Amino acid sequence: MQDRIDPEWMTEERRAVLRAVCDTVVPSIHRADDPDGFWARSGTDLGADAGTIHALAGLSDEQRSGLLGLIDALGAQGIVGASQESREALLTGVAQLGPMAAAGVGILTKLVLMHSYGLPCPTTGRNPMWKTLGYPARRLPPRPEPRRSCPSFPTATSS
Numbered sequence: 001m002q003d004r005i006d007p008e009w010m011t012e013e014r015r016a017v018l019r020a021v022c023d024t025v026v027p028s029i030h031r032a033d034d035p036d037g038f039w040a041r042s043g044t045d046l047g048a049d050a051g052t053i054h055a056l057a058g059l060s061d062e063q064r065s066g067l068l069g070l071i072d073a074l075g076a077q078g079i080v081g082a083s084q085e086s087r088e089a090l091l092t093g094v095a096q097l098g099p100m101a102a103a104g105v106g107i108l109t110k111l112v113l114m115h116s117y118g119l120p121c122p123t124t125g126r127n128p129m130w131k132t133l134g135y136p137a138r139r140l141p142p143r144p145e146p147r148r149s150c151p152s153f154p155t156a157t158s159s
Contacts, residue, residue, distance in 0.1 A: 017074050018071060020079045021043075022048040023044055024079075025043055025091075025109050025112040025116075026042055026112060026116045026117075027043075028041065028042040036132045037128065038133075041129065043115075043116050046115065046128070048112045051115030051119055052112060055111050066104060067104055067107065070101070077090055079091075091109075116129070117133070
């Protein structure tokens with residue numbers, strides 16, 4: 001959904017881990033009764049990985065470093081090749097390691113959810129999940145007409 005950015009700190013390994021996190025938090029679930037594709041779309045289908053990278057780019061170096069450390073740790077634990085059930089257990093287990101780990105997993109999870117369900121597509125202005133959620137999308141106010149200024153000059157009057 002968003003343009004891909006390639007900051008030097010987002011390696012292909014980290015990108016793969018982030019995609020695995022996105023697809024763990026918002027997995028693709030195949031259902032026969034899915035007319036809008038709501039259940040079939042994964043976090044990466046919705047651009048949550050790109051959106052999360054954009055969000056990470058806006059953090060302070062210290063905050064970003066902490067989350068990248070978490071991403072590296074998840075990668076070292078094998079999240080990329082794991083099953084959905086194993087990835088969910090891994091995120092839960094890491095979150096139980098302590099308050100900082102729980103905060104990091106919570107932040108990543110919230111970023112993925114926000115980018116999956118909340119952000120509109122830049123080309124359509126709508127998120128494909130909104131129809132099933134019953135969200136009508138915000139209506140933007142009409143753009144104001146450009147002001148056309150007609151200069152007026154004072155006339156000389158004699159008294």
